[in-house]
Amino acid sequence: MCRTGQSPDPPEHEDAASTDAAFSALLEDSAEELYDSAPCGYLSTLMDGTIAKINSTLLTWLGRSREEVVGRMRFTDLLTVGGRIYHDTHFAPLLSMQGSISGIALDIKKAEGGRLPVLISSLTKTDSDGRPLLIRTTVFDASDRRSYERELLRERQVAEEARRQAEEDRERLQEALAVLQSSLLPAQLPPVPGMEAASHYHTASPDRLGGDFYDLFPLDGRRWAFFLGDVCGKGPQAAAVTSLTRYTLRAAALHDADPVAALSTLNTVLHERYTTGDPRYCTAIFGVLEPDGDTVTVELASGGHPPALVLRKDGRADYLPTPGGLLVGIMPAAPFASARTVLAAGDTLLLYTDGLTEARTGEKRELFGDEALRDFATGLPDTGPQEVITAMTGLLNSFGDGLDDDTALLALGVPTDRPRPGSDTLK
Numbered sequence: 001m002c003r004t005g006q007s008p009d010p011p012e013h014e015d016a017a018s019t020d021a022a023f024s025a026l027l028e029d030s031a032e033e034l035y036d037s038a039p040c041g042y043l044s045t046l047m048d049g050t051i052a053k054i055n056s057t058l059l060t061w062l063g064r065s066r067e068e069v070v071g072r073m074r075f076t077d078l079l080t081v082g083g084r085i086y087h088d089t090h091f092a093p094l095l096s097m098q099g100s101i102s103g104i105a106l107d108i109k110k111a112e113g114g115r116l117p118v119l120i121s122s123l124t125k126t127d128s129d130g131r132p133l134l135i136r137t138t139v140f141d142a143s144d145r146r147s148y149e150r151e152l153l154r155e156r157q158v159a160e161e162a163r164r165q166a167e168e169d170r171e172r173l174q175e176a177l178a179v180l181q182s183s184l185l186p187a188q189l190p191p192v193p194g195m196e197a198a199s200h201y202h203t204a205s206p207d208r209l210g211g212d213f214y215d216l217f218p219l220d221g222r223r224w225a226f227f228l229g230d231v232c233g234k235g236p237q238a239a240a241v242t243s244l245t246r247y248t249l250r251a252a253a254l255h256d257a258d259p260v261a262a263l264s265t266l267n268t269v270l271h272e273r274y275t276t277g278d279p280r281y282c283t284a285i286f287g288v289l290e291p292d293g294d295t296v297t298v299e300l301a302s303g304g305h306p307p308a309l310v311l312r313k314d315g316r317a318d319y320l321p322t323p324g325g326l327l328v329g330i331m332p333a334a335p336f337a338s339a340r341t342v343l344a345a346g347d348t349l350l351l352y353t354d355g356l357t358e359a360r361t362g363e364k365r366e367l368f369g370d371e372a373l374r375d376f377a378t379g380l381p382d383t384g385p386q387e388v389i390t391a392m393t394g395l396l397n398s399f400g401d402g403l404d405d406d407t408a409l410l411a412l413g414v415p416t417d418r419p420r421p422g423s424d425t426l427k
Helices: 010-028 031-036 056-062 080-100 143-183 235-255 258-275 371-380 385-398
Strands: 043-046 051-053 099-111 114-127 134-140 196-202 213-216 223-231 281-293 295-303 308-313 317-320 336-341 348-354 407-413
Touching: 010 134, 010 196, 056 134, 080 099, 080 134, 114 258, 143 258, 143 281, 143 385, 196 213, 196 385, 213 235, 223 235, 223 348, 223 407, 235 281, 235 348, 258 281, 258 336, 295 407, 308 371, 317 371, 336 348, 348 385
Parallel strands: none
Antiparallel strands: 043 051, 043 134, 099 114, 114 134, 196 407, 213 223, 223 281, 281 295, 295 336, 308 317, 308 348, 348 407
């Protein structure tokens, strides 16, 4: 409460007094004080590098007194060995040429032996005639930046190790897939008396297990069975169907070698096995070879598979049609049609999966197709099985990334110099 006859000072007078006091304090701050206590380090050196002036901030970082440094040490004395080398070979020459340099990462030595990462910027001060007088240097503490860089390096090393481990895992997976894939194919084709046989399996991706398959095996003393096909899908599930298909066809052929009967048995097995859940089916050609004098009779049946291609010694190439064949395993009962042809000396029967004809070619990425395959086969100079497989392998390689599906090839032929009956050689 105010006394009678007296009045208090207005509040605005107190605020004005505080503002005046603060302004007076600012005026009393000298540029030297601001320089000395700045949040970054400052120093000035003569042209020979002798330190002529240094602020308290930098002295605190160094752990040294002003008396130890000014006039007694050169700028390079503050640097680590590596920093001195960089200064003499890069920093000083660039500063001399440009007159200024900024943002250079170096390490300075502390008095107790530690080091401090810093960013350094320097400017050469000249007189009115352009002659250099001294060098002014600003030093920024880069500890946080260095920690960040080290963290990035650690993260990069962790990522690199993870990438390396993933690559090793991928290589092991590819090796395992290759072993599994090879187990689904014959290790080598058996010798067929009086005939030649050749095969090739093209893997579109080493990371995917394909479903293409083929086989060649004896039925009795004269006849040989063969088959080639393609299971729908990729991966372990397709591999399981492939394995079931191969062994089913082998067992069916030993019971009844008729091609239609063999495919019918396979159809029943696949349909019953996969009638519930994920349906599984395949395309397949199954055939029987039977020597007949100087020729070999071929009887085959197809279940939804591309037709076999017959290459004749005289240069002709024609498909052996098997109309009416449905996909194997998709229906409880499927009709299969058989076809017959005769191979003479110099003729070859080529079986293939649809990866070959469905390859993409040209700028428009059009299907290679059946007609192009027949034209290619017609132009082959040699129709022996091994020569045909070699030519087809080159064709597959020419597709590049246009070939995105596995492809199996099987060629069976009668050599030009076919041995007499009873001979059992195979080239």
